[in-house]
Amino acid sequence: MALAAFGQLNMEEPPPILGSRSVDCFEKLEQIGEGTYGQVYMAKDKKTGEIVALKKIRMDNEREGFPITAIREIKILKKLHHQNVIHLKEIVTSPGRDTDDQGKPDNNQYKGGIYMVFDYMDHDLTGLSARPNLRFPVPQIKCYMKQLLTGLHYCHANQVLHRDIKGSNLLIDNEGNLKLGDFGLARGFSHDHDVNLTNRVITLWYRPPELLLGATKYGPAIDMWSVGCIFAELLNGGKPILPGKTDPEQLTKIYELCGSPDENNWPGVSKMPWYNQLKSPRPLKRRVREICRLFDRHALDLLDKMLALDPSKRISAKDALDAEYFWTDPLPCDPKSLPKYESSHEFQTKKRRQEMRQNEEAAKKQKLQHPQQQQHGVGQTHAASHWPAGPNHPMHNAPPPQLSHAGGPSGHHYYQNPHGGTPGPNRYHPNGNQSGGYNNQSRGGYSSSGSYPSRGRGAPYGVGPPNYSQGGGQYGRGQNPIAGGARNQQYGWQ
Template sequence: MDQYSILGRIGEGAHGIVFKAKHIESGDIVALKKVPLRKLDDGIPNTALREIKALQEIEENQHVVKLREVFPHGTGFVLVFEFMLSDLSEVVRSADLPLTEAQVKSYMLMLLKGVAYCHDNSIMHRDLKPANLLISESGHLKLADFGLARVFSTDEGRQYSHQVATRWYRAPELLYGARKYDEGVDIWAVGCIFGELLNNSPLFPGENDIEQLCCVLRILGTPTEKTWPGMEELPDYNKITFPENPPIPLEKVVPDASAEALDLLKKFLVYPSNRRISAAEALLHPYFFTAPLPAHHTELPKPQRSKKFRHRGGHQKEYDVDVPLEHTLLDPDSIAAYV
């Protein structure tokens, strides 16, 4: 830690404290995530191990937050990340005007490039949401918070936890308790983020898991074994029955979207995971090649220093990250913009 000068505390989560710091020799501003080992016998927390493993699997990429180094400190260790000024959620919320179509295209291009790169390297992020998409001072978007990430394989017997992804962006197979799934869960989340940018509000804002499924079924219609082969074999399929209802045309759900945007959105939000468009294919969709073309990063909203953090109780309180914060206990999701 001697090589860093602490500028202030950003927050404290379940697995450590996050500081804004300056590398003394280079002058670089970074985010330090200190992860203590409460008991040496406990070993390194799984979420921290996953984050380290995932980011080490990925070589440096302009659309994935950079893990600069990891080093031991006291009875724990420190993760050093590049410091990012804000996140997509905060940028959209604080913008004076709704995003233009060109700006939405620009953010979606950067998101898809990051997701495609992760999937090419066999990484499932499993928690894509606007708060985990960091925005640099220059306007570039990068994927962050790989605490739920997994290296996936073609092993059909491999099982994963279904308790991943923030509810509003959780794929329907996860809501039905799937233990075997693929990178399609990230594609569903990308579709939810896309719809949110187009509509300036979340597509599926469920208050709990049951209501979340209701939100999805209300718009996409009640799935059947014909439209979603294998659905009836999902672990939680028989635990609840929904009334049959037809899908609502997405043209009515996202009324201001262009025809190309709606076509791409429909390719993301598909019940069977294997029928969802891949991130690499989505990058070639006509949406990105029709006027208006994606905005240059200098034409995107200027990120402001993020101050709002959500506590476990759901209340919000503002802090300035340049001022040392004492007695601040934040939910891990709240500090996603800095880790």
């Protein structure tokens, strides 16, 4: 088998023959995700006791063999080995009809199933950000962003586009490590951009303008736009900055923030397939620095470069790692110094909210069915038995918006290839920042122990050594590392 050139993936090489173990070797503990391509479970290896994540590859809609998306995902993940990329441990199979974590048979009309086994991660960024009263201090934001950019730079250096960067696909364990997850939409690319690629990728809120205008030749810059949206979201107290519901609305929000594109600020944009249909009816000025003026100066400089309309002018992951933002006080903290939180996944958060809504609706229905009970006085306690014990006060979180296909962040877990809706801006706690910025003094330092202590469900497994040495002091412990071009030497990449 011919070897690939350095920095490239050999996509011709088939994945190793796996599946020698049965899924019966694992005990399903809890469902933590669900999407078009199957369910995801937290599970325990019965032999070693290790906690893992099982992603079931849904086969009931396949008529012509193994899903091509799963084949591509497996090939890519077997080639990527980095501390900031989710690790595919193995592939396991089930000989007969599967059951869920409650022991109930699944709906697969075919016998058997195939599972991808991943490292279990305690949180995804969306689920963690949605925790009530939780605000990330600046050193923690820098820590997460630096890990995200490091993992993404590794992917781009190996000619892999992720094509679905969003909060629910950024996985975090209780050791503070962040990993890129869900490579279901990922694919290899060539730098000459001679291949037409689909533009129906990346969840709408994080989709760059070139894809919305119909581009089919693109590169790593599409991922960097998504990273910019995530960055702004972290700085903005967890509130999304571009929550559009349709493609035209999404472009309108982009134009209102970043200005309307033309041949002056984006040469060649008028040749985009859908430019004439979706161009701004009037010229709009770029307002990133005005709207985000409360952000830290170095953070604003980096964000402005990430959200460049012209993809050729958008900053790369490698250059972003060298931005002043990561080399000025307060420095990125050591991941191990971060607080430990109770498990927080977007799927679980949505499930809890759904249960709250159901309880609320049941209480309202009970009132409508027994209107006379409301006329009884306080002393008539015999009516109490008719009232449910569930909450009947207004909820803090409104129901998620109903978005169109591919619109809005996916409600599915990070291991899934996502579709559907997600909680809108109201999913954040009322005490969260709604002002569009943050105050460094008010956000100060943070405690090494969180307000949600771990309940013993931390990651009981090790993370392998990094594929590329990053040298000491990468998280800013001790003194500020040397500045200038020497910074990039610690990453060992070209």
